[in-house]
C-alpha cells in the first residue's frame with residue numbers, strides 16, 4: 001500500500017483558504033506550495049490539510065492497547081486503521097488496568113514501533129489515562145474501580161521504561177494521594193499533564209495547574225451526572241486560561257451547546273478535538289467484554305457501560321468524523337476544527353507544527369466535502385488520500401509529472 005516516490009506533485013485546494021495549489025513533495029517533506037490558478041478548473045479538486053493528530057485513541061476494531069494480552073502486531077493493526085481516517089499521528093492511550101496489563105501494553109506499543117516503520121511514524125508517544133483517577137462513580141467513568149490507585153512515581157517509571165520513553169501525556173485526578181507531587185515530577189521530566197476523571201475542589205485544581213498541568217481531558221465528560229451550580233470542577237477548568245481542553249465531538253459525549261461554550265471560552269487555539277476511540281470502535285452493535293469490564297455498543301454508535309445508557313465508555317467515531325461534527329455543531333469552522341485536531345496537539349505536546357508550507361513534514365490528507373470555505377452542516381468529511389512522511393499511505397492521488 002505504501003509507495004516510495006522521490007518527488008511528485010499534485011493539485012488540491014487549501015483547507016483554510018480554498019486556494020487552489022500545486023504541492024510538490026520531495027522525500028518526507030513539502031518542497032513547495034504554489035498557486036495553481038487562474039486558468040484551471042479546480043472546483044472538483046479535493047481539499048488538502050495537515051494530517052490529523054489524535055492524542056487519545058484506546059484501540060480499534062476489538063483491539064485495546066491496554067489489554068493484558070495485546071501483541072505488537074495487534075497494536076500495529078489498530079494504529080494503521082486510522083490512516084483511512086486522515087490520521088497521521090496518534091497517541092495510543094492506555095487506560096486504568098493492572099500494572100501487569102499496562103506493562104504489557106506499553107511493551108507491545110514499543111515493539112510495534114520497532115518492527116513497523118509506518119507505526120513508528122504515526123505513534124508520536126503514548127497517553128496514560130489512569131490508573132491514578134477518582135474512584136467515585138461518575139468521575140471514574142468506565143475505568144474499573146478495582147484498578148484505581150494512588151499516584152506512584154515508581155510505577156510510572158517502570159511503565160515509562162516499558163514504553164521506551166514514549167509516555168508523553170498523563171491524565172490524572174489532582175485530588176488523589178500523591179498526585180500533586182507526581183505532577184511536579186512528571187512536568188520536570190517533560191511529560192504533559194492533563195486533569196481528568198476528577199472530582200477535585202477549586203483549590204486542588206488550582207494546585208495542579210500551579211504544578212504544571214496544562215490540559216483538561218475530555219472536559220465535560222467523566223463527571224458526576226449532577227453537580228452543584230458553582231463552584232464545580234467543570235467551571236474551575238473551563239475558567240482557567242492556563243488549561244487547554246480536549247473535547248470529544250462525536251455527537252454523543254457532549255451536546256452541541258456545550259461544545260460551542262467550551263470552544264468559545266477556551267478559543268479554538270486552546271481546544272483539542274479527540275475521538276477517544278474505544279477499542280470497540282469499528283465493531284458491530286452488541287455486548288462486549290474485556291479486562292476493564294463489559295460495554296454495550298448501541299445501534300446509534302454510542303458505546304456505554306453495559307446495562308445502562310448514561311455512562312459512556314469511549315466513542316465509536318473516528319477523528320475526522322469528530323472534526324466534521326465540531327463544525328456542524330457551529331462551534332468553529334471546518335478549517336479551525338482541523339487545526340484543533342492537528343496543530344493544537346502538536347503545540348501542546350511540544351512537537352513542531354506541520355502545516356501546508358514548504359519545508360514542513362508531508363503529513364497530509366486529502367478529502368472531499370460540501371464545504372465552501374466554511375463547513376456546510378451535514379456534509380461530513382470523506383478522506384480520499386493520506387500521506388505519511390511524504391508517502392501515500394492510503395487512497396489514491398492523481399499526481400502530476402514531476403519536474
Ligand SMILES: [Zn+2]
Pocket residue numbers: 129141196197217218222
Ligand atoms: Zn476518559
